[in-house]
Amino acid sequence: KRTPAILDGVAIAAQIKAEVAAEVQALSARGITPGLAVILVGEEPASQIYVRTKVKTCGELGIFSEMITPPESITTDEMLALVACLNAREDIDGVLIQLPLPKHVDTKRLLEAVAPDKDVDGFHPVNVGRLQSGQPGLAPCTPAGILEILRRSGLPVAGQNAVVVGRSDIVGKPTGVMLLNASATVTVCHSKTVDLGRFTREADLLVAAIGRPGFITAEMVKPGATLIDVGINRITDAAEVEEFFPGDPARAAAFAKRGSVVVGDIHPDAFAVSGAYTPVPGGVGALTIAMLMQNTVAAAKLRRGISLGS
Numbered sequence: 001k002r003t004p005a006i007l008d009g010v011a012i013a014a015q016i017k018a019e020v021a022a023e024v025q026a027l028s029a030r031g032i033t034p035g036l037a038v039i040l041v042g043e044e045p046a047s048q049i050y051v052r053t054k055v056k057t058c059g060e061l062g063i064f065s066e067m068i069t070p071p072e073s074i075t076t077d078e079m080l081a082l083v084a085c086l087n088a089r090e091d092i093d094g095v096l097i098q099l100p101l102p103k104h105v106d107t108k109r110l111l112e113a114v115a116p117d118k119d120v121d122g123f124h125p126v127n128v129g130r131l132q133s134g135q136p137g138l139a140p141c142t143p144a145g146i147l148e149i150l151r152r153s154g155l156p157v158a159g160q161n162a163v164v165v166g167r168s169d170i171v172g173k174p175t176g177v178m179l180l181n182a183s184a185t186v187t188v189c190h191s192k193t194v195d196l197g198r199f200t201r202e203a204d205l206l207v208a209a210i211g212r213p214g215f216i217t218a219e220m221v222k223p224g225a226t227l228i229d230v231g232i233n234r235i236t237d238a239a240e241v242e243e244f245f246p247g248d249p250a251r252a253a254a255f256a257k258r259g260s261v262v263v264g265d266i267h268p269d270a271f272a273v274s275g276a277y278t279p280v281p282g283g284v285g286a287l288t289i290a291m292l293m294q295n296t297v298a299a300a301k302l303r304r305g306i307s308l309g310s
């Protein structure tokens with residue numbers, strides 16, 4: 001039996017970031033500095049970490065960034081005014097609203113208020129439509145990262161039987177569209193799918209974006225399949241950690257230290273029968289910020305009529 005290949009998201013992200021840094025340098029020679037504005041409302045600790053990492057990565061790659069931190073009490077109208085101001089600014093190419101927003105703020109209205117050409121998260125309906133119809137535009141970062149992992153690992157997509165479990169607007173649905181655009185035969189499954197295993201067992205390429213620890217088990221996958229695990233789930237129960245990683249001293253030590261470990265939506269037993277898989281952490285998650293940086297540079301170019309290849 002062949003040992004499954006581990007698809008190293010951290011290494012691929014480093015490669016992409018190096019390419020983005022080179023593009024930023026080339027733009028700088030033409031007097032252009034790409035700029036990203038990130039709006040972070042309130043004090044949610046996880047969001048604060050994400051935003052700080054985004055801003056730090058901008059700095060490393062030579063991208064200008066600005067972090068705007070309105071208080072939790074900000075209204076939808078005030079947020080709309082802020083977004084309008086960023087849309088109009090010449091030095092800002094990307095506008096990112098860190099989600100989730102407080103309940104009293106109308107998220108849908110705000111995402112639609114971001115200028116489509118500055119929508120580096122790819123959530124605006126115009127960009128959703130562009131992606132759907134295969135036009136150039138800004139694609140959502142996590143699905144774009146999945147496609148990059150496949151491409152840079154030399155894994156085939158065209159003609160493959162691809163099954164995506166999850167249909168969220170952020171991950172599952174756009175991943176299905178991107179795989180279809182890349183000529184895979186795509187099935188998108190969700191919580192109402194009857195007999196999920198019947199579909200997943202047919203997949204040459206299986207993407208799990210569910211949000212349930214270890215939900216995809218070994219008997220649900222085709223031996224030798226490529227497994228892409230998008231899930232980020234924190235488990236805090238010692239017995240569960242032992243069930244996931246029996247006799248694994250490194251995980252046990254990590255658990256003892258932090259009181260939790262992060263696991264994906266695919267069970268390690270399923271990885272063992274795969275042909276290749278993305279680990280959690282260090283797989284898909286590692287790509288998301290690199291793709292955001294790539295989108296920011298793409299936005300800077302598209303806005304100035306510079307073709308993406310140059």
Ligand code: NDP
Binds near residue numbers: 233284286
């Ligand atoms: P959502 O909760 O928005 O969507 C989950 C999807 O899984 C839904 O479509 C749901 O179906 C489906 N689902 C739930 N239970 C089942 C089931 N029993 N059988 C089949 N399908 C099921 O989550 P997201 O898409 O936002 O995120 C998914 C996971 O990916 C999470 O763990 C999240 O943390 C992670 N994530 C990682 C990112 C990264 O790596 N950078 C970025 C974004 C997310 P239905 O539509 O019918 O309810």
